Amino acid sequence: INEANFSNEYATNLSTLAASMAHEIRNPLTTVKGFLQLLRPHLIELGREEYADIALEEINRANEIIHEFLNAAKPTDHKKSIIHLNKIVRDTLLLFESEAIIKNTSFSIKLSQEDPTIYGDDKQLKQVLVNLIKNALEAIEPNRSSKENKITITVGIIDDYSFINIVDTGLGMTKETINSLFQPFFSTKKSGTGIGLSICKQIIEEHSGEIKIESDVGCGTKMQILLPIKNN
Numbered sequence: 001i002n003e004a005n006f007s008n009e010y011a012t013n014l015s016t017l018a019a020s021m022a023h024e025i026r027n028p029l030t031t032v033k034g035f036l037q038l039l040r041p042h043l044i045e046l047g048r049e050e051y052a053d054i055a056l057e058e059i060n061r062a063n064e065i066i067h068e069f070l071n072a073a074k075p076t077d078h079k080k081s082i083i084h085l086n087k088i089v090r091d092t093l094l095l096f097e098s099e100a101i102i103k104n105t106s107f108s109i110k111l112s113q114e115d116p117t118i119y120g121d122d123k124q125l126k127q128v129l130v131n132l133i134k135n136a137l138e139a140i141e142p143n144r145s146s147k148e149n150k151i152t153i154t155v156g157i158i159d160d161y162s163f164i165n166i167v168d169t170g171l172g173m174t175k176e177t178i179n180s181l182f183q184p185f186f187s188t189k190k191s192g193t194g195i196g197l198s199i200c201k202q203i204i205e206e207h208s209g210e211i212k213i214e215s216d217v218g219c220g221t222k223m224q225i226l227l228p229i230k231n232n
């Protein structure tokens with residue numbers, strides 16, 4: 001047995017274990033949630049509606065963490081292939097059309113004439129894009145007009161790297177947030193899990209790439225993914 005095989009096997013076992021653990025936690029949570037819903041009218045009678053609401057919210061949050069964790073731990077078969085960034089960006093953006101309308105936000109997309117390609121796992125890269133676009137949408141302030149609420153996605157090339165920029169006109173971030181955002185479970189959102197960006201970082205580093213951030217409070221955020229170009 002060589003070392004590479006050994007560590008691969010080890011990783012698979014760990015993620016299988018993580019997946020079954022997550023399922024085992026989910027089941028009791030579902031039971032508790034059911035009973036809480038049954039108790040809710042009684043708590044309201046007692047003037048304690050907020051207890052029920054907080055408890056249900058927290059259970060939903062725990063479920064969300066497990067869900068995101070399961071997605072990340074899912075053993076992918078690590079099928080790497082040549083990926084066209086224009087195409088993957090276009091495909092991923094389709095998933096957000098209705099959410100953008102709800103959030104009063106307009107997407108604009110600038111694809112690259114050079115049609116840059118990289119070598120990678122398309123499911124994982126889609127997951128990165130989904131997480132970044134989700135964050136951009138969550139940063140948008142819904143009370144503003146769709147002229148002010150913009151998310152711009154650009155695909156391009158710098159030197160030996162191709163890039164995807166996701167720029168939003170949302171809340172922006174403080175220096176403290178920028179310094180902490182890749183930490184697992186770091187979140188400034190009321191019901192955030194703080195898992196999204198730590199997964200993104202891991203995936204992009206596995207692809208020998210990098211994520212760069214520029215952000216200003218009140219102005220918005222630019223997230224840039226850089227990935228080495230590979231033509232065939």
Ligand code: ADP
Binds near residue numbers: 131135139170177
């Ligand atoms: P979550 O979205 O669950 O909070 P993430 O790991 O995706 O977790 O993001 C961590 C934190 O980074 C967020 O809580 C938020 O403070 C900050 N953040 C990430 N993306 C943006 C963005 N586009 N605009 C403003 N803040 C952001």
Ligand code: MG
Binds near residue numbers: 131135197
């Ligand atoms: Mg997120």
